[in-house]
Amino acid sequence: MIEVCNKLFQPLTVTTSGGAGLHLGPRASMRIAEDAVSAAMRQAAQRGLITLRPVPTANKRPASTPPTETKEG
Secondary structure (H helix, E strand, C coil), X not given: CEEEEECCCCCEEEEXXXXXXXXXXXXXXXXXXXXXXXXXXXXXXXXXXXXXXXXCCCCCCCCCCCCCCCCCC
């Protein structure tokens, strides 16, 4: 996932790689799939209009192991 943040104080519309318009309000952000990032979005990021940041994924904690039983002699 990628977080797209509008850095402007006005609404902004950018086109995704699928051709859909992504509407962002002033200083708003939205999460999209990585494959939805288009060349126009990368260009807008280079111009400083938006930021594209990867969203950190939650690390799954391993299930705790049950206590082992010990045999006393």
